[in-house]
Amino acid sequence: MMPSNKSVSDAPIVQFTNCQILRNHQLQREDLWVREGKILNPEKLFFDEKGSADIQLDCKNSIIAPGFIDVQINGGFGVDFSLATEDIKSGISLVSQKILSHGVTSFCPTLVTSPPSVYHQVLPQISIRNGGPHGAGILGVHLEGPFISQEKKGAHPEHHLRTFESGAFQDLLATYGHLGCVRIVTLAPEMKRSSEVIQELTRRGICVSLGHSVANLSQAEEAVQQGATFITHLFNAMLPFHHRDPGIVGLLTSDQIPAGRRVFYGMISDGIHTNPAALRIAHRAHPKGLVLVTDAIAGMGLAPGKHTLGQQVIEVYGMNTYIAGTKTLSGSVATMDSCVRHFLEATGCTVEMALEAASLHPAQLLGIEQQKGTLNYDNDADFLLLDDSLHVQATYISGVQVWPQDTFAL
Numbered sequence: 232m233m234p235s236n237k238s239v240s241d242a243p244i245v246q247f248t249n250c251q252i253l254r255n256h257q258l259q260r261e262d263l264w265v266r267e268g269k270i271l272n273p274e275k276l277f278f279d280e281k282g283s284a285d286i287q288l289d290c291k292n293s294i295i296a297p298g299f300i301d302v303q304i305n306g307g308f309g310v311d312f313s314l315a316t317e318d319i320k321s322g323i324s325l326v327s328q329k330i331l332s333h334g335v336t337s338f339c340p341t342l343v344t345s346p347p348s349v350y351h352q353v354l355p356q357i358s359i360r361n362g363g364p365h366g367a368g369i370l371g372v373h374l375e376g377p378f379i380s381q382e383k384k385g386a387h388p389e390h391h392l393r394t395f396e397s398g399a400f401q402d403l404l405a406t407y408g409h410l411g412c413v414r415i416v417t418l419a420p421e422m423k424r425s426s427e428v429i430q431e432l433t434r435r436g437i438c439v440s441l442g443h444s445v446a447n448l449s450q451a452e453e454a455v456q457q458g459a460t461f462i463t464h465l466f467n468a469m470l471p472f473h474h475r476d477p478g479i480v481g482l483l484t485s486d487q488i489p490a491g492r493r494v495f496y497g498m499i500s501d502g503i504h505t506n507p508a509a510l511r512i513a514h515r516a517h518p519k520g521l522v523l524v525t526d527a528i529a530g531m532g533l534a535p536g537k538h539t540l541g542q543q544v545i546e547v548y549g550m551n552t553y554i555a556g557t558k559t560l561s562g563s564v565a566t567m568d569s570c571v572r573h574f575l576e577a578t579g580c581t582v583e584m585a586l587e588a589a590s591l592h593p594a595q596l597l598g599i600e601q602q603k604g605t606l607n608y609d610n611d612a613d614f615l616l617l618d619d620s621l622h623v624q625a626t627y628i629s630g631v632q633v634w635p636q637d638t639f640a641l
């Protein structure tokens with residue numbers, strides 16, 4: 232038998248030099264090595280393969296961080312994922328292309344409460360796919376509603392809200408029609424029969440998130456014990472913190488979380504949805520669970536004016552988004568990179584923590600940290616070059632520069 236040498240590849244090796252890379256929770260003066268779309272361990276390369284770089288790129292002292300992962304984005308650039316069209320694919324493609332410039336390398340397209348006909352039309356058209364020059368990767372859909380609280384419906388249309396009836400999980404299946412591409416479901420855990428639904432979604436590997444809810448703390452803890460792992464936009468659309476019953480917010484410091492489990496929580500750090508002091512409270516209480524989300528709507532990336540969010544008309548004034556004629560906030564027009572910068576400034580946390588809240592933590596939430604969300608060896612080479620103030624200079628997916636596309640593409 233000939234000794235096999237198949238693990239060694241002929242693919243070009245790229246060495247990113249003169250940079251600080253985020254690894255093991257710290258920015259480190261190290262080079263980043265990439266081959267065949269993966270982060271390469273240079274020691275193995277030197278000692279086992281006697282290999283070296285084919286291409287060296289001077290990063291001019293940039294920060295290199297894992298690509299951002301947005302697990303709640305309703306649309307952007309004029310596209311509303313909740314508006315069923317015959318061709319939702321082209322809308323998703325446009326958004327996935329445009330968010331590359333904001334450092335997002337993968338995301339969960341999010342649908343707000345919609346009539347069943349919309350889910351039935353839209354969901355079969357969405358497929359999970361890798362990112363690339365065509366756009367950010369799609370990790371699966373986030374369905375926010377319709378099994379949520381009337382009292383905390385926020386921008387969701389009341390007449391399309393639903394409850395679990397005799398069928399519980401069957402009701403959910405009948406409403407959505409198709410769970411193949413679904414990654415996250417946001418529901419209100421105080422709803423009758425929600426625990427069997429939470430268990431069934433969890434059993435199928437779908438992440439259950441608690442939100443748009445009036446749950447008290449013990450209802451929230453029970454939901455976590457049944458399998459829920461996420462909280463949808465903490466503080467927004469839930470009971471405010473009360474010291475005798477802190478509600479869902481109390482999960483951040485609960486002693487009833489099963490051993491070895493971590494509850495994550497989404498935060499819209501756009502300077503509008505959450506006061507900086509509230510951001511700091513959440514971050515200081517439970518820093519490792521914080522997941523930055525944009526909750527962006529169709530108006531993100533466009534001039535202020537009238538846009539849609541599913542069945543509702545939204546008016547955008549500056550950074551504020553309201554259901555037309557009301558003061559009800561409805562999603563944001565913030566980009567992910569601006570949320571990271573605002574979070575850093577508002578909390579005074581470290582650069583590392585701000586970057587991990589948009590990369591490592593969402594990857595851990597979805598259980599994909601062995602592929603994405605870190606710059607660990609053998610992970611996907613999805614990463615960003617950023618300047619000191621965390622403005623994105625370049626975005627890479629699978630080791631290929633995908634934004635800007637006009638300069639030194641590999």
Ligand SMILES: [Zn+2]
Nearest residue numbers: 375385464468
């Ligand atoms: Zn919401």
